[in-house]
Amino acid sequence: MKFKFRHADKIVGLFTLVALLLLVIITVFAGVNNKWFTKKIYFTSLFTSADGLKVGMGVNLRGFQIGRVKNISLNADNRVDLDFYIYVTYHDRILHDSVLVLPSGLLGTSAALELYPGLVEGPPLPDGTFIPSTQTVEGKMLVKTRRVDRPAGGDAITDILTDLPEILDNLNETIVSIGNLTSSLETGIKGEGNDAFSSTVRNIEDISSGLDRSIRDVNDVTASLAALAVELEDPTGLVPTLLDPNGSLDTLLNDDNVLWDHILSILVQLEGAMAGVNSLSASLAGISPQMALTLDETIRSLKEAQKVMEGLQNNPLLKRGISKETVPENPGADMREDEF
Amino acid sequence: MVETFGRHIRQSLGQLSYAAGFQLFLFKETFNFLGKRRIGLRVLILQILFTGVEALSIISLLSLGIGAVIIIQGAQLPDFLLGEQLYRILIIVIARELGPLLTAFVIIARSGSAITTELGNMVVSHEMEAYLSVGIHPVSQLGVPRLIGMSISMFLLTVYSNVFGLLGSLTVSSIITRVRLADHLSALFANFYLVDIVASIAKSFVFGIIIAATSVYYGFSVSGAITEVPVKTIRSIGVSIVLCVIADGIIILLTMLVTA
Numbered sequence: 001m002k003f004k005f006r007h008a009d010k011i012v013g014l015f016t017l018v019a020l021l022l023l024v025i026i027t028v029f030a031g032v033n034n035k036w037f038t039k040k041i042y043f044t045s046l047f048t049s050a051d052g053l054k055v056g057m058g059v060n061l062r063g064f065q066i067g068r069v070k071n072i073s074l075n076a077d078n079r080v081d082l083d084f085y086i087y088v089t090y091h092d093r094i095l096h097d098s099v100l101v102l103p104s105g106l107l108g109t110s111a112a113l114e115l116y117p118g119l120v121e122g123p124p125l126p127d128g129t130f131i132p133s134t135q136t137v138e139g140k141m142l143v144k145t146r147r148v149d150r151p152a153g154g155d156a157i158t159d160i161l162t163d164l165p166e167i168l169d170n171l172n173e174t175i176v177s178i179g180n181l182t183s184s185l186e187t188g189i190k191g192e193g194n195d196a197f198s199s200t201v202r203n204i205e206d207i208s209s210g211l212d213r214s215i216r217d218v219n220d221v222t223a224s225l226a227a228l229a230v231e232l233e234d235p236t237g238l239v240p241t242l243l244d245p246n247g248s249l250d251t252l253l254n255d256d257n258v259l260w261d262h263i264l265s266i267l268v269q270l271e272g273a274m275a276g277v278n279s280l281s282a283s284l285a286g287i288s289p290q291m292a293l294t295l296d297e298t299i300r301s302l303k304e305a306q307k308v309m310e311g312l313q314n315n316p317l318l319k320r321g322i323s324k325e326t327v328p329e330n331p332g333a334d335m336r337e338d339e340f
Numbered sequence: 341m342v343e344t345f346g347r348h349i350r351q352s353l354g355q356l357s358y359a360a361g362f363q364l365f366l367f368k369e370t371f372n373f374l375g376k377r378r379i380g381l382r383v384l385i386l387q388i389l390f391t392g393v394e395a396l397s398i399i400s401l402l403s404l405g406i407g408a409v410i411i412i413q414g415a416q417l418p419d420f421l422l423g424e425q426l427y428r429i430l431i432i433v434i435a436r437e438l439g440p441l442l443t444a445f446v447i448i449a450r451s452g453s454a455i456t457t458e459l460g461n462m463v464v465s466h467e468m469e470a471y472l473s474v475g476i477h478p479v480s481q482l483g484v485p486r487l488i489g490m491s492i493s494m495f496l497l498t499v500y501s502n503v504f505g506l507l508g509s510l511t512v513s514s515i516i517t518r519v520r521l522a523d524h525l526s527a528l529f530a531n532f533y534l535v536d537i538v539a540s541i542a543k544s545f546v547f548g549i550i551i552a553a554t555s556v557y558y559g560f561s562v563s564g565a566i567t568e569v570p571v572k573t574i575r576s577i578g579v580s581i582v583l584c585v586i587a588d589g590i591i592i593l594l595t596m597l598v599t600a
Binding site: 004005008009011012015016019020022023026027029030031032033034036056111 | 385386388389392393396424492495496497499500502503525526529530532533534536537541
């Protein structure tokens with residue numbers, strides 16, 4: 001009889017036992033590594049996107065795996081609900097103000113979530129508690145205000161990678177602001193907007209046109225000066241004649257102030273007249289509001305009268321209108337006008 | 341033409357009905373066998389010996405080779421050997437898919453065809469009548485131990501296949517990446533989930549039952565001519581492969597539904 005038939009029972013028994021032993025070893029090792037037999041404390045969190053999240057990914061605390069992601073779902077507000085559990089061994093580390101972080105790696109997001117425990121002393125958070133993520137405002141504030149136990153980065157690159165999500169958020173906001181500013185500049189330069197920049201641009205345009213006018217005036221003055229210079233150069237011109245020692249100007253300057261006194265008296269009279277004009281204009285300014293009021297009232301009254309007239313015109317009882325006014329005849333006058 | 345088509349349909353329905361009845365009887369007898377285990381135990385042991393032990397060498401070699409080839413081919417992809425994904429890929433490909441399916445194909449080719457041929461030849465040589473004449477139903481005596489033996493062998497061989505496949509891939513990976521095999525194994529176990537183990541075991545048992553039931557059915561379906569035996573054997577192999585692939589798809593869907 002062949003060996004294998006003679007010892008068939010033993011061979012089959014060994015074959016079966018070894019296979020079962022291997023299966024048990026695999027199951028036990030997998031169970032121990034996955035902590036199948038460890039009690040778990042469940043928590044929930046909220047993310048804005050499921051990118052980088054997956055069921056079964058680890059939850060780490062300073063590099064140690066302390067839990068796993070149990071479930072990911074999209075809620076009614078288009079946010080991502082995340083259910084995860086922490087092994088009971090690490091439950092005492094999950095304090096109030098704890099935050100969940102999805103770190104950025106060199107090749108995209110990391111393979112595990114990071115948990116920053118809160119710095120508040122007290123009992124650990126109970127089963128089912130909500131722990132915010134850094135993708136929520138609450139989580140960001142907790143990290144910014146340093147209320148969490150956040151590990152210091154080992155090097156500059158690690159620090160940058162840790163802060164990368166926040167930096168990217170800020171960058172996005174800056175880009176949006178630049179976009180808005182650019183569009184404002186475009187509308188402002190066109191002078192179409194209603195903001196301060198647009199009105200400033202419009203003012204600059206007005207100032208430019210005013211400047212143009214001033215430059216034209218300056219040009220005119222310059223032309224006059226040029227003409228004066230030409231006159232001065234001409235020995236038979238008006239200016240040399242005036243400046244001649246026997247000319248009119250010399251006569252005016254050497255008349256013992258007779259002309260000057262006369263001009264001065266005229267100026268005094270003019271000053272008095274101007275003061276009168278001033279007092280007149282001041283009194284006019286004083287009564288101008290009353291005049292304006294009176295005019296307003298007159299206009300309003302005329303409008304009312306117009307309405308009344310219109311009403312009377314449209315009144316069916318007065319269709320025939322106002323009877324024609326007859327001028328009474330004066331027989332006496334006629335008589336006087338008669339020609340005899 | 342209509343008459344031919346109708347006759348064909350009637351024959352197909354008749355065959356289907358006969359096959360269903362045969363399988364029901366086979367499974368009923370299997371439960372009976374488990375109740376009175378001493379009957380046909382020797383046949384069961386020998387079936388595990390032929391199907392399981394004798395196929396161990398080829399299954400081990402094949403699994404080791406395929407595990408190694410996956411790593412060698414995968415190493416050409418960037419970052420394939422560096423991330424945690426390596427372990428999940430190995431577990432899904434080897435433990436959940438390739439291990440049970442590859443083992444099933446080997447068993448179909450080796451033992452399924454052998455069962456059909458053996459039973460077919462016994463029918464041709466009127467050994468079935470001899471069993472019936474002494475009051476033993478040939479399906480109970482010959483079919484049931486083969487069904488149970490093949491299912492157990494399939495399960496045990498799948499365990500070996502998974503172990504050798506994963507060991508082969510991790511050994512090659514540790515040679516390429518210079519990471520210790522123990523570290524690789526630790527990471528592998530950390531990525532091994534209960535669903536992986538359950539899916540692999542479920543597939544192995546289902547494939548074993550499918551191969552055995554198909555092979556036994558086609559063996560007993562030989563009606564008398566010796567020329568029928570190879571025809572039935574070829575058909576048995578084809579049907580077993582198709583049914584195993586369909587069952588694989590159904591189990592994958594069920595696994596996805598459970599894990600979703």
